[in-house]
Amino acid sequence: MNFVEARLAKLARNGDRAAFAELVELYKDKIFHLAYRMLNNKQEAEDAVQETFLRVYTNLHRYDENQKFSTWIFRIGTNLCIDKLRRRKNTYSLDAEMPEGEGSDYYSMLPSNEATPEKQVIVSETQEQIRQAIDTLPEKYKSVVILRYLHDMSLQEIGDVLNMPVTTIKTRVHRGREYLRKRLEQNEQLSI
Known part of the structure; x- marks a missing residue:
């Protein structure tokens, strides 16, 4: 178990906002990468990161210090992404805009000659x-x-x-x- 993370989680649980900010800094990119790979949508991934940290913050009292903090936060992030995938409706359109492309559509994603x-x-x-x-x-x-x-x-x-x-x-x-x-x-x- 990472001693620094466990200490930060304990401090954050006791109301230390700087400690929580450090946890966010340590994990925001990792959770974004996980969410982006699972959801394949930048905006949804960013939302998932925010929701993950909101859940972490509101549930710090439930964190078991005998468990690795990384395991706990990845579980929260993964479960959020799975929930988002379950709620998605599978509707596809050739004219639908791509999530990251400013004005690009599926036609523009077709391979060029x-x-x-x-x-x-x-x-x-x-x-x-x-x-x-x-x-x-x-x-x-x-x-x-x-x-x-x-x-x-x-x-x-x-x-x-x-x-x-x-x-x-x-x-x-x-x-x-x-x-x-x-x-x-x-x-x-x-x-x-």
Whole structure:
């Protein structure tokens, strides 16, 4: 357990606003990265970060000092993102504006026919295919895959964050990886 974080949490629980501000500073980027990867929307990710810290602040009295603070805050952030994903309505339109693009729409995201260096195209296409494949993961696999591969958490840490047995996490990571592999193979076959 990180002694500094535990001390900061204890001080924050006792009303020390500077200690809470330090906790925010330590975790805001990590929670944003998690939320952005899960929600794939900058505005929703920013909202999730704010909601996470609001919940942390209002529930500091519930924080168990025997638990790693990082585990506790990641659990709160992950659960918020899962809730947001469940509330989403899957409506798609080719004319819908992209979340981050000022005035861009799905038409502008279609690949152009302009020549670019081959390697750059392959890398960006591969990254885009992986991102799209992760976006299609069922939510029970999405959170574990993001925590495992994008946040480099151990299976035990993910189990602690999601409050699940490590065996369940191991199974979900395996099934999520298999789902991604099949999805990427389908994309490869479609592009041939």
